[in-house]
Amino acid sequence: MLLFFLLDVIDLTDAAGCRSFSWALFQRGIMTRIFSSPGGLPSERPPSSNRVRQPLRAVIAGNFEPMKKILFVILFFLSGCSMPVQENRSWTPFWNEDSTLMGFKDSEDRIRIAPRYAHFSTARTFEKILAVMEQKNGGFETSYLTKSGKVVGRGNVYMIDNGPDCESEGFIRFRDRTTGKAGLYDSQGNVAIPAEYDDLTNVRNGLVAALKGAEKKYWDGDDIRGCGHYSWAGGKEILVNTHDHILIDPFNLDPHLDFFSLRITDHPLEDPNQRTFLGVDGRYYSFLDYKKEFSSWLNDLIRNGLSRKALLDCSYGTIYFWKEPDGWTSERSPQFVERNFELIRGRLSDILREKADYFISMDGLNPFIFEGSEFAGYFNNCGEPKPWRYPVMSVVINRNREGHFRQDHFDFLRTEKGYKLISVSLGNEQ
Structure with a gap:
C-alpha cells in the first residue's frame, strides 16, 4: 500500500521537476520492474481493488531488496523536490520585539534566520546574498550572508x-x-572576481566594467575629515564577464551603453546608434548607445509633425508635472495631452531651430516621485533606479526672453515598449 501511495504522490507532484523525475524512472524501466509479472514481462498497473492479490505480493517479496533501494530514491527526491523552489524565493526581513534586531522569514512565514542583525542594508528582501551588520565585542562587524548561512x-x-x-x-x-x-x-559567497581592481561596476547582463591602475582623488584634497568622497583619475578600463575573463581591453565605459543589447560579430556594425569595440578574441562587440538612439528617435518624432496621436502614443499612462503651489502632481495622459498639446508641441519643436539652446541628459527614475508597484520593475531590490536598463532621457530647453531665463524639462522613460513621456516641467504652469 505504501508503494502505491508513493507512486500516486509522484504522479500528482509537479514541483522542481518531480514529475519529470517520475517520468524518467518509467522511461528507464525502473518502475516497470516493480509491476512485472513473475515471468519478468511488464504488466499493467493493477487496479486499486486488486492491489493485495497474492501474485503481486509474491512479486514484491521476490524483489524486496531492489525495491528498498527504489523506495529510498523516491523518498529522497520527494523530500527534496520543494527545496530548490523555496530557496529561490525571496525571504522577508522581520524585527524582534523591541525593533533592534532583524531576522528573515521565508514565503511560508517560517523563521529561517532569527533576529540577530542590525539595520544596515537597504535591500527590501533577501534574494541570494546580502550585506549584514552584527554587534560583536562591543562594536559592529559588517559582512555578507548567503541563504545557506x-x-x-x-x-x-x-x-x-x-x-x-x-x-x-x-x-x-x-x-x-x-x-x-x-x-x-x-x-x-564564492569569489567570482578576485579583489584585483580599483573599482567595478555592478553586473549587467553578465558583464562587468573594471578599472585598473587609477589614482583616487578626494574631493576635499585629502581624506582627513573622513567624508570619503572621491573620484578616480587615470587608469585603464576593461570589460570582463563574471568568470573574470577579459572580453575587451581597452574598454571605454560610457554610461549611455546598453549592455543588454550586446551583439558579437566578425565585422563592425554600421548602425550609427551602436558603439563597437574590438574584443581580445578578434571579434567585434557592439552596444546600443542610449543617447544616440533617443536623439534620433526624438528628432524623427518632431520632424514628422508630432501629431496629437503621436504624442499620446509615446506618453506614459500617467504624466507627472510640476504645478505651483502643489508641487509634483499627476494626471492621466489623455487628459494631460489634450490640455497641453499645442504648448508641448511648440516647446519641443524649438530643438529643431538653428542654434537651439538645449541639451539631453540621462538619469534613472526618481524614487521619491514614482512610487508604488507600477514602477517596481524600474528599481532594484534596494530601491535604487536602474538607468543602465531603464534610463530616463531628459530634454532640457533653455529659454531667455527679454532677460527672463527659464527652462523646460521633458523626461522620457525607456520602457519595454519604447520611450514614453512621463514627466514635464515647463516655465509656466500646465
Missing part, C-alpha cells in the same frame, strides 16, 4: 555613499579593506 567578506563590504552594495544578477561587490581593491562574490 555562509558568512564571507568580514569587514570587506563594498560601500556606495553611505550604504552597502546591492546584489545584481546574483552577484555582489566587495572591497578588500587591506588593499582597497574591489572584487565580486557570487550567490554562494
